Amino acid sequence: MKRFAALFHTLDGSTRSSHKRAALVAYFASAPARDAAHAVATLCGQRPRRAVNATRLRQAAAQRTGLPLWLIEETYHHVGDLAETIALLLPEPDHPQSIPLHELLERRLPALARADEAGQIDQLCRLWSHLPADERLVFNKLLTGGFRVGVARQSVIHALAAHLQVDAERIAARLMGRIEPDPGLMDRLGADERPADSLAPYPFLLAHPAPESIQDLGDATDYLAEWKWDGMRAQLVVRNGAVAIWSRGEDDVTPLFPELRDAAATLADGTVLDGEILAWDARGVRPFGDLQRRLNRKRVSTKLMADVPVRMLVYDLLEDAGIDLRDQPLAMRRQRLQRRAVHLGEALRPSPLVEGRDWATLQSAFRQARERGVEGLMLKHKTSRYSSGRPRGYWWKWKVEPYTVDCVLLYAQAGHGRRSNLYTDYTLGVWSGDALVPVAKAYSGLTDEELSEMDRWIRRHTTDRFGPVRAVEAGQVFEIAFEGLRPSSRHKSGIALRFPRIQRWRQDKSPEQADHLRALQDLLQGAGSQTP
DNA sequence: ATATCAGCTTC
């Protein structure tokens, strides 16, 4: 783990991506394949399951350092990261001895996870007393599962490409789906062919926000238009008689959607579909919240499947009869998808095209978006290839105008990480009678300069403190933009905003001019009565 | 047994 710890510190300490890449290349050139495989998986965000919970970790740290728990707690509040706090507090190791990365991840951490309470504390103290000081931080990060390091996935890909002397595109493709950190990983990454049994998805093509005036996109006939569905992006892969469904975060979500898996079982091998999974019942498409009940589940009961039926609206055909179609223009892929549509069935159907040869026609369709329960329109250039990432000019998302509300700043809290010195986290409220009630939290939307100006104001106008939270005078008004609203039991106001962000700092307005809860409740009534 | 919270995912 010596090399890996050194790599971590380089990545963590530098912001130059060229520097990071060089460190990665050097690491891959020198690390044993078994360790390198784990490094790749870890750096790509595939973290080991959390081995020890935070409470136990604190207890073990208290025992090893001899410090009282409250002091560790206090230190943690200042540092903001438990793994780092403990790494800083631990005494020097007795007889420093490094542990290979693969040994740590394959043996030590699983053993730790299996142990009982006393066993965990005992093992932790023993490990800490042997680990060289510069490896403790990395160890603790792996331990808490909170391993997040400032490397772009792209940097890892390019470093691997340079090290293995192959195309970066290929590496990116090989790293899709689950990464198996076995000794053969590096060989597979460099291989010409994708492994025969692979059910891995392709890198997702993402969309950009459309320009303010839609005409700037050029000729409307150059685009295919579809509704922008409010569901979950997914790729469905059929190969070797098996079906896999992948989320955008590259999670295998197949077990969550048995009806989609079954519907896809009739498809020919070598089929890859891209589309949106939606909650959809007899009434039509349902809000995203309904779909959420099907997500992140351990088990999907038949009752739940009946309560929240799903379907996948397919908008792209990426592989057909085993042939990769991603370099073909969208219009061709779409045509081919339509031809295949007869085989898709009820749960799996093509996303309908929205007809319109000019912007005026599309504009009038766009205006129906809210009442249809969709977020707007997607505009996809007919000649576009399905390349990875977010290339400009290919796919545009044309979202309905957000709602806005003028809110008063009620509470502020310090941010995390680099923003931990500033009060950047705002709770905002509206009037309910002559009292202000919180409706949302937001900070995004202010520039760094505005944030520090607000920070100064907050410090000078604090009226009360609750732990890390400061209550402030009602003196600042912000215009908050949001995409929609739902009833919520978590907020005193009974309302939760979706994607709240600060649109404008209304220094021209006094708190009395802020909006009233009544207005949001009316909006909720209006939005709630819609049936898609 | 039930409530709450942190940590994960989706958007």
Place this chain on the structure above:
DNA sequence: CTCGGAA
């Protein structure tokens, strides 16, 4: 998902 900032 949103946004601002950095490379």
Place this chain on the structure above:
DNA sequence: TTCCGAGGAAGCTGATAT
């Protein structure tokens, strides 16, 4: 231009608190 890290709301899981 593209990527990243900062942030929000929701629901589910698993652990702890009552």
